[in-house]
Amino acid sequence: xxxxxxxxxxxxxxxxxxxxxxxxxxxxxxxxxxxxxxxxxxxxxxxxxxxxxxxxxxxxxxxxxxxxxxxxxxxxxxxxxxxxxxxxxxxxxxxxxxxxxxxxxxxxxxxxxxxxxxxxxxxxxxxxxxxxxxxxxxxxxxxxxxxxxxxxxxxxxxxxxxxxxxxxxxxxxxxxxxxxxxxxxxxxxxxxxxxxxxxxxxxxxxxxxxxxxxxxxxxxxxxxxxxxxxxxxxxxxxxxxxxxxxxxxxxxxxxxxxxxxxxxxxxxxxxxxxxxxxxxxxx
Amino acid sequence: xxxxxxxxxxxxxxxxxxxxxxxxxxxxxxxxxxxxxxxxxxxxxxxxxxxxxxxxxxxxxxxxxxxxxxxxxxxxxxxxxxxxxxxxxxxxxxxxxxxxxxxxxxxxxxxxxxxxxxxxxxxxxxxxxxxxxxxxxxxxxxxxxxxxxxxxxxxxxxxxxxxxxxxxxxxxxxxxxxxxxxxxxxxxxxxxxxxxxxxxxxxxxxxxxxxxxxxxxxxxxxxxxxxxxxxxxxxxxxxxxxxxxxxxxxxxxxxxxxxxxxxxxxxxxxxxxxxxxxxxxxxxxxxxxxxxxxxxxxxxxxxxxxxxxxxxxxxxxxxxxxxxxxxxxxxxxxxxxxxxxx
Amino acid sequence: xxxxxxxxxxxxxxxxxxxxxxxxxxxxxxxxxxxxxxxxxxxxxxxxxxxxxxxxxxxxxxxxxxxxxxxxxxxxxxxxxxxxxxxxxxxxxxxxxxxxxxxxxxxxxxxxxxxxxxxxxxxxxxxxxxxxxxxxxxxxxxxxxxxxxxxxxxxxxxxxxxxxxxxxxxxxxxxxxxxxxxxxxxxxxxxxxxxxxxxxxxxxxxxxxxxxxxxxxxxxxxxxxxxxxxxxxxxxxxxxxxxxxxxxxxxxxxxxxxxxxxxxxxxxxxxxxxxxxxxxxxxxxxxxxxxxxxxxxxxxxxxxxxxxxxxxxxxxxxxxxxx
Numbered sequence: 001x002x003x004x005x006x007x008x009x010x011x012x013x014x015x016x017x018x019x020x021x022x023x024x025x026x027x028x029x030x031x032x033x034x035x036x037x038x039x040x041x042x043x044x045x046x047x048x049x050x051x052x053x054x055x056x057x058x059x060x061x062x063x064x065x066x067x068x069x070x071x072x073x074x075x076x077x078x079x080x081x082x083x084x085x086x087x088x089x090x091x092x093x094x095x096x097x098x099x100x101x102x103x104x105x106x107x108x109x110x111x112x113x114x115x116x117x118x119x120x121x122x123x124x125x126x127x128x129x130x131x132x133x134x135x136x137x138x139x140x141x142x143x144x145x146x147x148x149x150x151x152x153x154x155x156x157x158x159x160x161x162x163x164x165x166x167x168x169x170x171x172x173x174x175x176x177x178x179x180x181x182x183x184x185x186x187x188x189x190x191x192x193x194x195x196x197x198x199x200x201x202x203x204x205x206x207x208x209x210x211x212x213x214x215x216x217x218x219x220x221x222x223x224x225x226x227x228x229x230x231x232x233x234x235x236x237x238x239x240x241x242x243x244x245x246x247x248x249x250x251x252x253x254x255x256x257x258x259x260x261x262x263x264x265x266x267x268x269x270x271x272x273x274x275x276x277x278x279x280x281x282x283x
Numbered sequence: 284x285x286x287x288x289x290x291x292x293x294x295x296x297x298x299x300x301x302x303x304x305x306x307x308x309x310x311x312x313x314x315x316x317x318x319x320x321x322x323x324x325x326x327x328x329x330x331x332x333x334x335x336x337x338x339x340x341x342x343x344x345x346x347x348x349x350x351x352x353x354x355x356x357x358x359x360x361x362x363x364x365x366x367x368x369x370x371x372x373x374x375x376x377x378x379x380x381x382x383x384x385x386x387x388x389x390x391x392x393x394x395x396x397x398x399x400x401x402x403x404x405x406x407x408x409x410x411x412x413x414x415x416x417x418x419x420x421x422x423x424x425x426x427x428x429x430x431x432x433x434x435x436x437x438x439x440x441x442x443x444x445x446x447x448x449x450x451x452x453x454x455x456x457x458x459x460x461x462x463x464x465x466x467x468x469x470x471x472x473x474x475x476x477x478x479x480x481x482x483x484x485x486x487x488x489x490x491x492x493x494x495x496x497x498x499x500x501x502x503x504x505x506x507x508x509x510x511x512x513x514x515x516x517x518x519x520x521x522x523x524x525x526x527x528x529x530x531x532x533x534x535x536x537x538x539x540x541x542x543x544x545x546x547x548x549x550x551x552x553x554x555x556x557x558x559x560x561x562x563x564x565x566x567x568x569x570x571x572x573x574x575x576x577x578x579x580x581x582x583x584x585x586x587x588x589x590x591x592x593x594x595x596x597x598x599x600x601x602x603x604x605x606x607x608x609x610x611x612x613x614x615x616x617x618x619x620x621x622x623x624x625x
Numbered sequence: 626x627x628x629x630x631x632x633x634x635x636x637x638x639x640x641x642x643x644x645x646x647x648x649x650x651x652x653x654x655x656x657x658x659x660x661x662x663x664x665x666x667x668x669x670x671x672x673x674x675x676x677x678x679x680x681x682x683x684x685x686x687x688x689x690x691x692x693x694x695x696x697x698x699x700x701x702x703x704x705x706x707x708x709x710x711x712x713x714x715x716x717x718x719x720x721x722x723x724x725x726x727x728x729x730x731x732x733x734x735x736x737x738x739x740x741x742x743x744x745x746x747x748x749x750x751x752x753x754x755x756x757x758x759x760x761x762x763x764x765x766x767x768x769x770x771x772x773x774x775x776x777x778x779x780x781x782x783x784x785x786x787x788x789x790x791x792x793x794x795x796x797x798x799x800x801x802x803x804x805x806x807x808x809x810x811x812x813x814x815x816x817x818x819x820x821x822x823x824x825x826x827x828x829x830x831x832x833x834x835x836x837x838x839x840x841x842x843x844x845x846x847x848x849x850x851x852x853x854x855x856x857x858x859x860x861x862x863x864x865x866x867x868x869x870x871x872x873x874x875x876x877x878x879x880x881x882x883x884x885x886x887x888x889x890x891x892x893x894x895x896x897x898x899x900x901x902x903x904x905x906x907x908x909x910x911x912x913x914x915x916x917x918x919x920x921x922x923x924x925x926x927x928x929x930x931x932x933x934x935x936x937x938x939x940x941x942x943x944x945x946x947x948x
Contacts, residue, residue, distance in 0.1 A: 017845035021738060027730025028739070028747065031821070034814050035754045041765050061325030062509055089661045096658035112939070113666050119868075119935050120672070121875025123902050124924050127909070128672045131679055131921075139313070139357040151668060158665060182647035184654030212758025215877040215902070219909055225325075226311070226338050233311055234340065239760050243878070246764045249489030249510035261761050272756040276749070348911030355913075439801040444886045446699075446911050473700045480801065480887045480897035483907060494772060495801045 039265075046262025049255035054263075059225040059241060062250035068260050070227040071241035075264070077229075078142055078221060078237055079211045082149035087203050090157025097158075098165040099187065111162065118155035125151050126216035133220070140222025140234035148216040153206040160202025164195040201279035208271040212264060214239035238264045312582045315342040316349020316362035317448050318485040320383055320566040322505045324362070326597040327590045334593075339586050345484060347446015347472045353377070353569055359579045361569045364448020365472050366548040372569075378621035379567040380614045381547050382587065384536035384604040386504045387453055387562040388527045391513040392492050393419055395432050398511070399526065402427050404518035405460025405553075405561070411438055411499060412457065413464060414478035419497065427518075436497035441488055444481025446472040452564035453501040456552040460561075501562070504532070505601045519561040520553050527560055532604045535563035541610045563604075572621050584624055588615060673928075680922035682915060691922060697888040699908065704919035706926060708890045712900040713927065716805050716880065717873040719894070720812035725866055728817055732824035733850050748825070755818035763882035766811040771883055775802030779895050782806075797893040803885040805894040808903075811879045816869040823865030827858040860941045867938030871931045877902035901927045 053067040060066025093114070101107040129148040134140060168191050176186035192199070222234030223244055238260050245257035314324075321343035328339040344352070346363035353361035354375060367379055389403055407423050410416040416423060420433045443450045451472045458465035468474050482491040482500075489506040492498045504527050507514045516526050525531045534556050539549040551563040568587060574580040591611040598605040606614070618624045683691055683704065694705015735748055779800040787796035831854055839849045855862065885897025886907045899907075901923045912920055 013845055013848070017847040020847035020850070024730040024734040024738060027727045028734040030727055031731050031751055031754070031817060032747070034817070035750055037769065038754070038757060038761065038765050041769055042761065045768075061329055062322060063326075064329060089664060092658045092661035093665050096655075096662040100655060100658060101662075110662055110666055113669050115939070116932055116935060117665060117669050117672075119871050119875075119931055120669075121877065121902060121924075121927055121931060123875070123877045123905055124672070124676070124928050127905065127921060127924050128675050130909075131675050132671070134357075135355075138355070154665060154668070183651045185650075187654070208756055212756075212760070214758070214760045215906060218906065223342065224311075224340050226340055228311075234313070234342070239758060239878075242760055242764065246767070246882075247484065247490055248486045249493060249506055249512075251510075257764065261764060265757055265761055268756055268758060269753055272753060276752075344910055351911050351913050437798060439799055441801075444907060471700060475698055475700050478799075480799075480803065480885045483886070491803075494767075495775060498801065 042258070042262045042265055045255070045258035049259035050262070054256070054259050058227050059236060059245070059256070060252075061225070062248065062253055066256070068238065068241060068256060068263070070224065071236040071238045071260060072263070073227065073229070074142070074145075074221065074235045074237040075211055075239070078145045078149060078217070078235070079207060081142075081146045082153055082210055083203065083207055085146070086150040086153035086206065087157050090154050090206075091161045091199060093154075093158045094161025094165060095187065098162050099191075114155045114158050117151070118159060121215075122152055122213055123215035123218075126219050129216065130219040137232070139232075140220065141232045142221060142228070142235045143231050145217050145221025145235065145237065148220045149210040149213060152213060152216060153210050156206040156209060157199075157202055160205070161195075161199050164198035164202070165191070167198070168195050197278055201275045204271055204275035204278070208268045208275065211271075212239060212268050214243055218243070311338045311340040312360075312579055312586060313340045313342075313358045314349075314360040314362060314568075314583070315344050315352045315358045317346045317364045317566050318343040319346075319364045319385065319387075319449050319503045319564060320362050321485070322503075322509070323383060323594075323598050323601050323603050324590075326601065327586070327594045330594065330597060331586050331589050334589065335585075337582060337586070339583070343484060343486070345443070345445035345472075346448030346451070350569065353571075356571075356575065359570065359574070359576075360583050362566055363569060364564050364566050365451035366546070366550075366565075366567050367569060369546055369548070372546055376572050377569050378572050378617075379546055379569040380587075380617065381541060381549075381565050381606055381610070382568045382590070383598060383606065384532065384539070384551060384563060384565040385602065386527050386532040386535070386560045387449055387456075387501055387564055388504050388507055388514040389499065389517070389562075390489070390492050390502050390507050391499045391515065392494075392496055393436070393513065394434060394496060396513060398507075398513045399516065400428075400431055401513070401515040402518060402524050403515050405457065409457045409461035409464040412440055412442075412476070412478070413461075413467065414440075434497075439495050439498040440476070440479025441491050441495065441498050441500040442476045442479050442481050443473075443484070443488060445483050447485075448472060448566065449485060449501065449503060449564065450474065452550070452552055453562060455550060456562045459553045503564075505603070508602065517561050519557075519559050520555055521557045521559070523557050525558060525560055529599060529602050529604070531558055531560035532563055532602070534559040535561070536565070536604045539565070541606075542613050547614070570622065577623075580622060581624065584618060584622060591615065676921055676925045676928065680918055680925050682918040683922040686915060691919070692926075695890050697904075697919075699912075699916050702915055704915065706923060708888050709899055709901045709904045709923055710926060711890065712805060712884070712898045713874055713902070713930075715894060716809045716812055716884070716900055717870060719806065719809035720816055720873045721866065721870055723809065723813035724816045724820055724869065727813075728820035728824055728869075729855075729862075731817075731821045732828055733846075733854075735821075735825050736828045736854075737846050737850065751818050751821050754814075755822065758878075759815065759876060760878040762811050762815050762879035766807065766879060767882040770807060770810060771802040774804075774807050774895075775800065779804075779806075782895060794892045795894050797896070799897070800893075800895045801885075801897065803883050803897050805884065805896075805898045807895075808880045808884040808898075808900065809894075811883055812873045812876060815876060815879050816873050819872060820865055820869040823868065824862060827861035827865060828854050830861070831857050864938045864941035867934050867941060871934040871938065874931050874934065875902060875927060877906050881906045 053065055056069055057067035058070040097107050097111055125148050129144050133144040133147055176190045217237050217240050221237055223240050224234040224236045228235045242257050242260045245253045324341050332338055346365055349361040350363055352358045418435055418437055420435045424433060454470040454474055458470045482488045485502050485506050488500050488502050489510050492500050493510055493512055516524050518524050535551050535554045538554045539551050541547055541549060553561050570580055595605040692706050695707045696703045696705050697708050782796050783798060787793045835853055839853045880900050881903040884900055884903045886899055887897040888899050905920050905924055909920055
């Protein structure tokens with residue numbers, strides 16, 4: 001009697017385990033499936049739309065030949081300057097919070113505020129920059145776009161810097177202090193050097209993140225069919241171009257949108273992979 | 284480390300110099316507004332750039348957004364399919380002139396029904412958009428289209444979610460043919476649609492209808508041609524069934540008394556005539572009389588002069604009705620008074 | 626004795642001057658870092674201030690009743706927050722209901738079941754999914770998911786659950802493919818990699834000793850997961866879920882393409898609807914006056930909402946974990 005009961009319990013347990021483990025494999029399969037669908041759709045629609053034109057001409061009106069050159073330039077330019085601003089400030093801010101003020105109540109608050117900025121919906125950043133820059137400047141501009149992306153990248157770099165600096169052993173800090181060098185020198189030459197890979201990874205991840213952002217650029221950098229190399233005036237960026245072109249009924253323009261989608265995704269995935277290879281991620 | 288720094292500095296210098304070089308180029312002539320005029324205006328901008336190397340940067344954001352940008356002075360000109368009232372023009376120091384006319388067609392996506400096959404009239408159209416006719420095989424639709432194979436799919440109404448001059452003209456037509464519509468909904472660039480859902484811009488509407496089985500909407504004719512979508516014939520005010528074509532659009536616009544109307548304010552919906560397309564519309568360009576940057580204003584006016592004189596072929600190739608020469612001459616004459624051109 | 630100074634003559638070195646220069650350099654560096662940290666705080670405050678100021682006209686017109694106003698209609702200039710807020714909350718909720726079980730499943734797979742050599746590639750693949758820009762989710766959602774929904778999935782739901790009393794009200798036509806449910810599905814796929822990554826990381830912090838002893842006792846993998854892994858990491862898990870929720874709440878581009886932009890409040894979750902971020906993205910460009918400030922008021926609400934979720938998440942995980 002007892003044996004039967006024990007056997008029943010056992011088979012139930014194993015049965016349940018079987019079920020759950022199958023479900024978890026199914027879940028992993030689903031995850032892979034979604035990734036495959038997204039990349040597959042991108043490749044399917046995007047590869048056939050690639051041509052030399054895409055890389056050499058600007059966005060056309062429907063029916064004419066054209067490409068995404070102005071949008072690619074726009075993304076590169078706006079991302080570049082945004083990181084140029086955000087990375088140094090982010091690194092310095094993280095340095096302050098860990099090296100100088102670690103543990104203080106003020107630092108805890110500042111870290112928390114940084115994380116709020118980090119998780120702020122990007123469209124809200126766009127709305128803010130619209131009010132702060134676009135309205136006074138009377139129009140869209142690369143400057144506004146740069147400001148918006150910098151605001152998004154800043155907390156990312158700040159956070160990564162903090163995390164990386166925390167990993168630096170205190171013994172290293174004490175050793176450099178004993179050398180008699182000024183603190184800032186010991187910071188830059190020793191401590192930064194040991195945390196550098198991690199910080200660079202953080203910057204690369206920030207680049208990957210902001211180059212794909214659409215919402216904050218919608219009302220700031222705006223959109224243009226023409227090449228705009230300057231800081232003022234509306235400038236096209238890849239994500240906003242994809243957004244506008246995908247909504248167009250014209251077949252050519254939709255194809256261009258897919259090409260752009262493929263280009264930006266490949267670029268961002270490449271940056272992510274490079275960042276991970278550099279960072280030497282965990283298993 | 285040092286190498287990275289050198290490289291970064293070099294890249295920064297290169298980017299900066301390229302950017303500054305670009306910044307020294309002349310400012311663009313910027314405009315925003317109606318998506319109705321977008322196909323032909325884009326073609327004009329391309330032609331103008333080829334002819335003069337000047338850039339006209341136009342954003343198709345809808346008539347409502349275009350005028351808003353003009354009032355915020357973030358663009359040089361606005362384009363709207365709903366003419367501005369005398370009062371608004373006066374209050375803001377603006378002047379408007381007509382640039383193009385064209386046809387709004389009813390577009391649909393029904394399995395088994397070809398483009399150009401269906402016929403609607405004002406009554407059935409308002410019934411559908413009021414939500415009273417909900418299925419494609421409704422008796423009223425069958426009566427107008429005895430030969431079409433109408434399925435029993437529900438009708439999905441799609442409208443313009445943004446402030447749209449196309450909406451204005453379409454609802455203007457519905458208000459003229461249906462007192463119920465006029466009372467319940469009225470006519471404006473944005474209205475309280477009783478049923479359906481919205482898409483942004485003529486572009487968005489076209490894409491949405493193409494994607495949604497059983498859908499119906501209203502859009503400028505060239506979008507329907509470009510996207511090979513279903514479109515309907517209409518029964519006009521004279522009771523005749525007409526196709527959306529350049530000659531029916533022209534017949535509708537022919538009734539417009541441009542020269543006689545103050546501020547060129549003429550609506551061409553539901554015009555009389557056997558061969559008239561009932562849902563026709565025009566687009567006006569609006570500029571400041573005393574702009575902050577007169578050079579940009581003059582540049583824009585030069586573009587529109589080019590469009591009047593040389594852009595007619597582009598217009599007709601896209602099935603728009605160009606403004607007749609007699610009228611454009613009067614318009615350009617009025618520029619001397621309004622904008623101080625020579 | 627070894628000459629550690631290497632023969633250098635320190636009698637000429639002005640130690641005091643050097644120290645003074647060092648101190649000055651240190652001060653400058655210190656202030657640079659302080660200013661940078663302060664800038665971050667300043668920026669957040671600036672954002673809040675600008676949002677509040679620009680949203681003021683709406684609250685002056687409606688007072689707090691804006692928060693429970695159920696009508697949002699630009700043509701009649703009436704604005705209430707409920708349709709957009711409801712859309713955001715419902716789509717995020719459904720997205721979490723779908724994403725969390727799948728994420729847990731993937732995490733359990735990665736930590737317990739997955740053969741060693743596959744672990745890294747599959748883990749990386751999931752993380753790559755996180756890097757895909759949200760607009761890609763939007764267009765793939767629009768061109769792949771929406772037709773599927775309209776032609777097969779939604780009619781099926783209407784015919785089955787739509788007929789059940791009470792719940793059926795949630796699944797009524799019109800169902801042209803775009804709507805809250807579609808948006809929820811896209812959101813779920815977007816949030817999946819985040820929650821998976823955090824869950825997996827958190828599972829990995831469970832001491833191997835605990836795990837091994839559980840297996841040693843004869844527990845099945847599922848029992849280990851259910852009775853050891855999840856309870857041990859409970860706080861971290863909830864924190865991770867909250868972070869995913871925060872992401873879902875604020876997501877704009879993925880949702881805007883597939884949600885429909887209808888501001889009417891309705892019971893059916895398969896009909897076109899709207900969310901806060903989609904509403905802003907769609908109508909901000911042409912809004913002015915009361916509509917503009919109402920949109921910004923919605924934005925402020927969203928900001929506060931995601932702040933609350935983040936604060937809750939922090940309280941749960943503490944600071945040791947990833948974003």
